[in-house]
Amino acid sequence: MPEIGPEIGIGIVGGGYMGKAHAVAYAAVGAVFNTALRPRLEMVAASSAQSADRYRKAYGFARATGNWRELVADPAVGAVVIASPQSEHRAIAEAAFALGKPVFCEKPLGASLDDSRAMLAAATRAGAVNMVGFNYARTPATQFAKQLIESGEIGSVTWFRGEHTEDFMADPSSPATWRTEGMANGTMGDLAPHMIHCALALMGPVASLSAEVETVHRKRPSPEGLREVTNDDQAHMMCRFESGVMGHMHFSRIATGRKMGYAYEVHGTKGAIRFDQEDQNALWLYRSDEPADRRGFRKILTGPDHPDYLPFCQGPGHGTGYQDQIIIEARDFLEAIAGRNTGAATFHDGMMVNQIVAAALASAAQKRWITVSTL
Numbered sequence: 173m174p175e176i177g178p179e180i181g182i183g184i185v186g187g188g189y190m191g192k193a194h195a196v197a198y199a200a201v202g203a204v205f206n207t208a209l210r211p212r213l214e215m216v217a218a219s220s221a222q223s224a225d226r227y228r229k230a231y232g233f234a235r236a237t238g239n240w241r242e243l244v245a246d247p248a249v250g251a252v253v254i255a256s257p258q259s260e261h262r263a264i265a266e267a268a269f270a271l272g273k274p275v276f277c278e279k280p281l282g283a284s285l286d287d288s289r290a291m292l293a294a295a296t297r298a299g300a301v302n303m304v305g306f307n308y309a310r311t312p313a314t315q316f317a318k319q320l321i322e323s324g325e326i327g328s329v330t331w332f333r334g335e336h337t338e339d340f341m342a343d344p345s346s347p348a349t350w351r352t353e354g355m356a357n358g359t360m361g362d363l364a365p366h367m368i369h370c371a372l373a374l375m376g377p378v379a380s381l382s383a384e385v386e387t388v389h390r391k392r393p394s395p396e397g398l399r400e401v402t403n404d405d406q407a408h409m410m411c412r413f414e415s416g417v418m419g420h421m422h423f424s425r426i427a428t429g430r431k432m433g434y435a436y437e438v439h440g441t442k443g444a445i446r447f448d449q450e451d452q453n454a455l456w457l458y459r460s461d462e463p464a465d466r467r468g469f470r471k472i473l474t475g476p477d478h479p480d481y482l483p484f485c486q487g488p489g490h491g492t493g494y495q496d497q498i499i500i501e502a503r504d505f506l507e508a509i510a511g512r513n514t515g516a517a518t519f520h521d522g523m524m525v526n527q528i529v530a531a532a533l534a535s536a537a538q539k540r541w542i543t544v545s546t547l
Contacts, residue, residue: 180509181214183243185264186255187227190278190305191216193498194253195231201502204483209506214250217243244268251276251301251509258283258356262291265302269294274301276505280365281522283356285530285547288523295519301508304522306369307497308434310504313455315479316472317438317445318374320457327442327460332375332419336367337433341389341405341425348392348399351425358403360385360533364423365525366434369517371421372524374438375413382541383409383532388426409532444469453491 182198184191198211213233218224221238228236237243240260244252244267252268254261254277261282268275275295281288281304295302308314320326341351351357371378385407391398406424413419427433434449446456446469456469474481475488480500484492504516527547535542 178208179210179212180250180506181246181248182211182251182253183215183217183246183249184213184233184253184255185217185240185243185260186257187216187218187224187231188255190255191218191227192231193495194255194276194502195227195233196495197498197502198253199232201499201506204499205503206483207503207506207510209510211251211502211506214248215243215246240264241267244271244273249273251505253505254278258287258361262287265291266294269298269300269302272298272300274303274505274509276303276305276501277519277522278305279369279522279525280356280361280529281519281526285523285526288519288526292519292523301505302519303501303505303508304517304519305501306366306373306517306521306525307494307501308366308449309370309373310480310497310500310516311449311452312474312478312481312492313447313452314370314374316474317447317455319479320445321374321438321440325442325459326438326440326444326457329375329415329417329438329440331439332371332413332417332436333421334367334371334419334436335422335424335433336363337422337424337427337430337435338363339426339428339430342428344389345393348394348401352392352399352401352403355403355533358405359423359425360404360407360529363425364407364421364529364532367421367423367436368525368528369521370434370436371411371413371419372521372528373517374436375415375417375419377414377524378411378419378528378531378544379414380541380543381409381411381528381531381535383407383535385533385536407532407536409535452493453489 202210215235216227216233217240224236251274388405408422411419438445444458458469473489476482504514531542531544
């Protein structure tokens with residue numbers, strides 16, 4: 173039995189969808205990865221003391237509070253996980269960094285580009301560990317895709333296509349909710365950051381882009397009658413990476429039939445890669461050096477020989493799931509606090525994603541190509 177390392181108290185702000193996912197991840201990560209630093213579910217904060225206490229009982233935290241400032245200031249909380257609305261990200265992060273505490277923040281990083289720049293500046297001043305939750309880039313298959321690209325397996329890259337498409341708002345009769353109010357909750361604020369980060373992780377920085385952003389269903393029913401939708405349903409953009417490679421990305425919350433359409437294709441001079449998150453345990457690889465009568469995309473099932481798979485399962489093809497991505501993120505955060513680099517996204521990456529989102533919105537408004545660095 174391996175020796176258990178020192179503990180660190182984890183405080184999570186927010187107990188909803190992602191708050192639960194992070195609580196489960198920190199309860200499991202020590203056993204899955206045998207981390208040197210062992211997390212302890214110390215405190216959870218929510219919008220009220222009553223809801224926080226419900227989360228405490230459900231997830232196994234030692235304590236609960238209805239005031240996130242109390243959580244951040246508590247000396248038993250050694251690291252802060254932000255899983256609350258984007259509008260709160262900046263204040264929570266700045267308060268934690270002022271105390272020198274490591275911060276993990278769910279994407280997007282703040283509610284605006286200004287927020288993310290301020291958060292990055294606060295992290296830099298504090299010299300504190302910081303990380304952003306782009307979990308889909310940490311699947312074994314996508315980590316393997318990155319290895320294939322960087323090793324030259326598919327030659328010099330010539331083209332990238334990515335999408336993040338879902339259909340949770342495809343029905344025009346679906347009622348207005350918080351998701352239909354404010355650009356931070358629209359498709360460019362909610363879905364696009366994941367695929368933009370994927371593009372940056374696989375392809376490097378974006379130099380310039382041209383985008384279109386639109387709201388298809390402009391009004392949605394509410395108890396008070398039809399309500400105006402104040403954010404976007406879908407968008408697409410052409411881009412040129414700093415490497416010179418061309419690319420295209422598409423984002424939608426009204427893509428009928430798509431449930432988790434985080435998908436990409438990367439074409440090179442010697443081969444190509446194809447991936448779809450709806451089949452997250454498979455990567456499709458095409459190699460040009462195979463005999464002509466055998467050329468074609470072949471499905472590679474992830475297994476123990478691929479990054480971060482073996483700690484979950486010894487059987488190839490048995491697969492990992494969504495919650496496992498969050499456990500990998502928890503491992504990344506703990507490793508960073510312990511002084512090791514896992515290659516996970518930092519606040520700088522989150523800020524760069526927000527910069528591209530801002531550039532895309534500016535391009536759509538001005539109907540022209542935008543040089544990203546001018547923002």
